[in-house]
Amino acid sequence: MVSTAAHDKHEARGTGFKHLTPTREAIQTLLQKLSVKLESEEVPVDSSLGRVLAEDIISTVDLPPFDKAAMDGFAVKAEDTYSSSTSTPITLQLVSELQIEDIPNRIVEKNQCSSIVTGGQLPRGADAVVMVEYSKQLNETTIEISSEVRPGENVSRLGEDVSKGTVVLKHGTSILPQDIGILSGIGVQRVSVIRKPRVAILSSGNELRDDSNPKGKTADVNRPMLIAACQELGCTTIDLGIVVDHHDAIRDKLLKGIQLADVILVTAGTSVGPADIVPKVIDSLGKPGMLVHGVAMRPSMPTGVAAVEGKPIVSLPGYPVSAYLAFIEIVHPLIGHLLRTRFLPPPTVKAKLNRRIAGILGSRTYIRVKISEERDGLVAEPIRTSGAGILSSLVQSNGFIIVPETVEGYEEGQLVEVQLFRPPGNTT
Amino acid sequence: MVSTAAHDKHEARGTGFKHLTPTREAIQTLLQKLSVKLESEEVPVDSSLGRVLAEDIISTVDLPPFDKAAMDGFAVKAEDTYSSSTSTPITLQLVSELQIEDIPNRIVEKNQCSSIVTGGQLPRGADAVVMVEYSKQLNETTIEISSEVRPGENVSRLGEDVSKGTVVLKHGTSILPQDIGILSGIGVQRVSVIRKPRVAILSSGNELRDDSNPKGKTADVNRPMLIAACQELGCTTIDLGIVVDHHDAIRDKLLKGIQLADVILVTAGTSVGPADIVPKVIDSLGKPGMLVHGVAMRPSMPTGVAAVEGKPIVSLPGYPVSAYLAFIEIVHPLIGHLLRTRFLPPPTVKAKLNRRIAGILGSRTYIRVKISEERDGLVAEPIRTSGAGILSSLVQSNGFIIVPETVEGYEEGQLVEVQLFRPPGNTT
Numbered sequence: 001m002v003s004t005a006a007h008d009k010h011e012a013r014g015t016g017f018k019h020l021t022p023t024r025e026a027i028q029t030l031l032q033k034l035s036v037k038l039e040s041e042e043v044p045v046d047s048s049l050g051r052v053l054a055e056d057i058i059s060t061v062d063l064p065p066f067d068k069a070a071m072d073g074f075a076v077k078a079e080d081t082y083s084s085s086t087s088t089p090i091t092l093q094l095v096s097e098l099q100i101e102d103i104p105n106r107i108v109e110k111n112q113c114s115s116i117v118t119g120g121q122l123p124r125g126a127d128a129v130v131m132v133e134y135s136k137q138l139n140e141t142t143i144e145i146s147s148e149v150r151p152g153e154n155v156s157r158l159g160e161d162v163s164k165g166t167v168v169l170k171h172g173t174s175i176l177p178q179d180i181g182i183l184s185g186i187g188v189q190r191v192s193v194i195r196k197p198r199v200a201i202l203s204s205g206n207e208l209r210d211d212s213n214p215k216g217k218t219a220d221v222n223r224p225m226l227i228a229a230c231q232e233l234g235c236t237t238i239d240l241g242i243v244v245d246h247h248d249a250i251r252d253k254l255l256k257g258i259q260l261a262d263v264i265l266v267t268a269g270t271s272v273g274p275a276d277i278v279p280k281v282i283d284s285l286g287k288p289g290m291l292v293h294g295v296a297m298r299p300s301m302p303t304g305v306a307a308v309e310g311k312p313i314v315s316l317p318g319y320p321v322s323a324y325l326a327f328i329e330i331v332h333p334l335i336g337h338l339l340r341t342r343f344l345p346p347p348t349v350k351a352k353l354n355r356r357i358a359g360i361l362g363s364r365t366y367i368r369v370k371i372s373e374e375r376d377g378l379v380a381e382p383i384r385t386s387g388a389g390i391l392s393s394l395v396q397s398n399g400f401i402i403v404p405e406t407v408e409g410y411e412e413g414q415l416v417e418v419q420l421f422r423p424p425g426n427t428t
Numbered sequence: 429m430v431s432t433a434a435h436d437k438h439e440a441r442g443t444g445f446k447h448l449t450p451t452r453e454a455i456q457t458l459l460q461k462l463s464v465k466l467e468s469e470e471v472p473v474d475s476s477l478g479r480v481l482a483e484d485i486i487s488t489v490d491l492p493p494f495d496k497a498a499m500d501g502f503a504v505k506a507e508d509t510y511s512s513s514t515s516t517p518i519t520l521q522l523v524s525e526l527q528i529e530d531i532p533n534r535i536v537e538k539n540q541c542s543s544i545v546t547g548g549q550l551p552r553g554a555d556a557v558v559m560v561e562y563s564k565q566l567n568e569t570t571i572e573i574s575s576e577v578r579p580g581e582n583v584s585r586l587g588e589d590v591s592k593g594t595v596v597l598k599h600g601t602s603i604l605p606q607d608i609g610i611l612s613g614i615g616v617q618r619v620s621v622i623r624k625p626r627v628a629i630l631s632s633g634n635e636l637r638d639d640s641n642p643k644g645k646t647a648d649v650n651r652p653m654l655i656a657a658c659q660e661l662g663c664t665t666i667d668l669g670i671v672v673d674h675h676d677a678i679r680d681k682l683l684k685g686i687q688l689a690d691v692i693l694v695t696a697g698t699s700v701g702p703a704d705i706v707p708k709v710i711d712s713l714g715k716p717g718m719l720v721h722g723v724a725m726r727p728s729m730p731t732g733v734a735a736v737e738g739k740p741i742v743s744l745p746g747y748p749v750s751a752y753l754a755f756i757e758i759v760h761p762l763i764g765h766l767l768r769t770r771f772l773p774p775p776t777v778k779a780k781l782n783r784r785i786a787g788i789l790g791s792r793t794y795i796r797v798k799i800s801e802e803r804d805g806l807v808a809e810p811i812r813t814s815g816a817g818i819l820s821s822l823v824q825s826n827g828f829i830i831v832p833e834t835v836e837g838y839e840e841g842q843l844v845e846v847q848l849f850r851p852p853g854n855t856t
Contacts, residue, residue: 049656063820065645070815072701100703101634101643102674117703119635119746121645133702161818167856169823176849177660178822181653181748185646185819206529207547215529217549218613225609228477229821232605245528273500273560275528275545318547320609342851347775370832387498390589391613394606395597421604423770428595 014252016272017294017301020363022331022405026292026305031337033288036262038338040192045183048175050234052194052341057169059186062159067122068140071154074135074143075126077152089146091138096123096376113143122155129154161185172341184400197338199230199331200257202266204250204278205318210242221391222267222316222323229327233335233343235263245269258285258311262338265331268318271302278315282306290315296405297364299388300326319388325366326399347420349399351380352385356412359403371424380418398422445722445729446698448791450833451757454720454733459765461716463738464690466766468620473611476603478662479621480769485597487614490587495550499582502541502563502571503554507581517574519566524551541571550583557582600769611750625766627658628685630656630668630694632678632706633746649694649819650744650751657755660805663691673697677708678789686713686739690766693759696746701731706743710734718743724833725792727816730752747816753794753828775848777827779808784840787831796825799852808846826850 021029029320040054058320069075076092084090092113096106104123108114113130114123122129131154162168168186169179175193183191203223209216220242227237238261244255250269269278270293283289285308293304299322300337304315314331316323319341336343351371359365369380380401385393399420403409468482497503504520512518520541523533532551536542541558542551550557559582562575590596596614597607603621605811611619631651637644648670655665666689671681678697685692696708698721711717714736717785721732721743728750732743742759744751764771779799787793797808813821827848831837838844 039716046655049659072703072819099634101641101645103645118701119633119646156815156817161820170818170856174850177653177656178748178752178819180656181649181752182819182823184652185649187647205547206527213529217529217531217617218547221609221613224474224612225605227474228605228608231477255753273546275500320606324606324609342853344848345775345777347773349773387584389498389584391606391610392589392596395610420772422602423772425770428598 009052013102020294020296020301021292022296023364025293027330027333029291030305030312030334033291033307033310034312036195036312036338038197038262041195042190042192042332044190045180045188048191048193049177049180051175052339053169053171053173053175054162055171056167057183057188057191059162059164059166059168061162061186062164063162063185064156064158064160067158068156069118069120069122069129069154070156071129071131072117073115073132073154074130074145075108075112075116075122076128076130076145076149077108077126078153079127080111081128081130081145081148084145084148086146088097089144092143092145094137094141094143098123108136113145115157127151127155171380173334174341194339194341196234196236197335198238198261198265199235199265200238200240200261200262201226201230201334202253202257202264203242204245204266204269205242206244208242212242213242216242222318222322225320225324226265226267226316226327229324230335233332234339235335245275245277247277247281247284250278254281254285254313257313258309262311263331263334264311264313265316265327266313267316267323270304270315270317276302279304282308282313282315295326295330296362297325297329297366298360299366300329301363303330305330320391321368321388321394324394345402349378349416349417349420351378351418353410353412353414353416354379354381356409357382357401357403358409359407361406362405364405365403367401367403368393369399369401369418370416370427371398371420372395373424380416396427398424398427448722448729449720450724451792454723455758455761457719458733458735458740458762461719461735461738462740464740464766466622466625466690469623470618470620472618473608473616476619476621477605477608479603480767481597481599481601481603482620482622483599485611485616485619487590487592487594487596489590489614490592491590491613492584492586492588495586496584496801497546497548497550497557497559497582498584499559500545501543501560501582502558502572502573503536503544503550504541504556504558504577504593505536506556506577506581507537508539509556509558509573509576512573512576517572520571520573521572522565522569526551541573555579555583557816576674600766602769602771622767622769624662624664625691625763626666626689627663627691627693627763628666628668628689629654629658630681630685630692631670632673632694632697633670634672636670641670641672644670647795649748650746653748653752654693654744654755656694657752658763659669662767663761663763673703673705675709675712676706676794678706679712682709682741685741686737691759691762692739692741693755695744695745695751698732698743698745704730707732710741710743723754723758724790725753725757725794726788726812727794728757729791731758731795733758745816748819749796749816752822775844777806777848778843779806779846781838781840781842781844782807782809783829784837785810785829785831786837787835789836790833792833793831795829796821796832797827797829797846798824798855799846799848801828801852806852824855826852826855
């Protein structure tokens with residue numbers, strides 16, 4: 001049994017799509033029609049985690065701001081130590097004892113030294129540190145040194161971490177904890193970041209129930225799911241609620257979305273049946289309207305992408321699995337583009353298929369799998385489901401396998417790559 | 429040239445650690461001494477993204493709540509259609525026309541049918557749907573059917589997505605967008621989740637500058653970095669500020685941490701020099717105190733783990749790269765344990781080394797690398813740096829290679845796995 005049969009049948013009707021566009025091409029087509037340009041805004045560095053830098057950060061300071069000891073020991077002129085060893089130690093005059101917080105005021109002259117601790121500022125005249133292990137204090141002012149050091153040895157040089165005037169972080173960087181560390185280190189307190197994209201989310205369907213449609217018999221799952229998915233990507237969300245399958249009602253909601261948001265997502269009504277009026281409504285909103293309708297992926301085939309007034313509208317299928325996968329394949333890169341950044345790729349694992357799966361030539365096929373940890377490695381079990389309407393298949397799975405357009409399928413026992421959204425062990 | 433030499437020397441002093449504990453063993457030792465048990469709290473489902481379920485979610489409803497059409501077409505008794513085909517069609521009496529929101533009140537009897545749309549509730553008596561493509565309306569009440577269907581065909585069965593009484597999501601699940609979708613679908617509005625771990629973070633060092641220590645000459649990088657790292661894991665953070673290298677001052681801060689937090693992190697002062705007093709202070713706080721001091725990883729070797737009053741204290745090295753890596757190796761799994769969940773593994777890529785790297789036998793060695801996209805695949809360039817004090821090495825890199833305890837190193841040209849924290853292309 002092959003797990004893709006049913007959900008494809010659901011979407012692939014006799015009155016189906018004449019042409020399917022690869023998702024990558026759909027995105028490229030869409031991007032060319034957009035005029036959304038997110039402004040930048042200033043935020044405190046300690047609130048900048050995960051935000052995207054709008055500017056290059058150029059350091060105005062050196063880090064460290066002075067030569068400092070990288071070891072506990074004695075600051076010396078390296079040349080004084082040449083040829084010293086355990087058998088032929090030399091002696092130096094101790095002229096100061098420096099603590100980590102001290103600003104040294106005594107120059108180390110020939111045959112002199114200062115005691116120093118890790119992180120302490122190197123006194124002028126000294127160019128190396130002899131580790132404490134290679135020293136012995138003979139009396140109050142005399143230190144025996146039994147190892148030679150080269151200039152710069154055991155010294156953290158001024159600017160060796162960050163050199164004044166260099167670019168520390170580039171625009172487009174998604175800020176990580178270590179970036180916040182270095183920004184703090186070079187004294188930057190506020191940074192300019194791309195403002196969060198605003199995404200408006202609308203669910204359509206006469207069957208959906210809420211206060212505005214008490215006749216509906218079904219709770220909406222797509223909107224709460226997509227709102228969370230947008231938040232996970234660092235977006236602000238605008239909940240447009242649900243709307244019945246009525247041209248003017250959908251039109252009003254989409255116009256509101258275009259007015260308020262940078263990106264508009266609408267679910268359902270995007271196939272090619274008589275009730276699938278969303279593409280027509282989008283085309284009525286303005287130019288260019290629908291750009292692509294029908295993408296070469298299964299499920300999610302009825303997905304459409306459109307641009308109106310330079311803003312992207314993504315018309316997602318009503319089946320929640322289809323909506324989810326189209327979100328990952330199309331909305332995810334779209335948001336990355338608006339934020340002018342790259343997202344980290346998803347985690348993947350290699351797992352052995354416990355039964356054969358079939359792709360559909362010409363479309364990328366997404367097979368949800370459950371991963372289990374067996375003695376000889378991970379095993380991927382394709383989830384048996386009657387269709388893309390079965391949201392529990394995304395809840396019971398750990399991730400999915402993508403069968404490319406040109407591959408007929410994968411055999412039982414084959415090692416395949418699984419794109420994970422849930423760690424193994426966390427499923428029902 | 430080998431990139432690990434210098435940062436190891438910085439940490440591996442002559443007066444160094446006698447025994448190094450593998451990180452996994454250090455964590456196991458720590459977990460056995462903990463009594464922290466995070467309570468649960470209720471949150472609205474639409475605020476539960478990324479939170480960890482404290483309870484199994486058992487559905488009190490069936491989803492779908494009734495048999496429904498999975499296609500536009502005609503609801504029929506399957507047996508009426510047997511043997512019908514394009515060449516031998518049958519006719520059925522049309523007894524009702526159902527919209528998606530309708531509650532059907534007319535039973536479909538033998539040789540009858542109702543028109544139906546995708547998602548519409550199946551009328552009683554019908555057990556299958558004939559797709560509209562295989563039908564023709566002959567007159568107002570007569571439908572010609574030219575294809576046979578089996579019972580259940582083109583029908584989404586009551587409970588086929590979620591069956592009443594089954595576990596939809598298990599405790600320990602980190603809530604994903606699709607989980608929020610299904611919770612909304614089954615009418616769950618609030619869920620019980622593990623409360624966020626509270627992590628207190630303290631930086632020690634006479635050299636650190638703030639209002640409490642104006643003599644300090646260096647801005648603190650570890651604390652802002654670790655606060656962000658904790659937030660990334662879904663923790664609440666308590667900023668304990670900085671403290672000078674003084675026994676009682678450190679002791680007071682750590683006691684405050686134990687009082688307020690579930691986990692205490694302190695950086696610096698954890699090596700084996702005379703100024704490294706943090707382990708002694710921890711031992712003065714109560715039993716069992718320090719459990720492990722010195723872990724088998726480079727950098728980060730001076731890391732210590734301790735338990736006081738059943739709470740974990742992790743004594744992280746002052747070098748920011750060491751603090752960061754020890755956070756990933758030790759604090760990350762510790763937080764996962766407290767949250768009673770598993771985190772997703774990090775994303776990885778395979779890349780070709782552009783020069784040889786050396787590990788250190790007996791320790792896991794972490795080599796920061798920069799990834800570039802070359803014509804024939806990804807190339808990993810080990811970052812040349814003089815030590816674990818160089819935070820810019822974490823800022824300029826895309827991830828790291830781990831050389832296991834038993835491996836001497838990897839050769840130039842070898843394909844290695846890189847654990848990514850930053851997508852290729854986003855570095856200076």
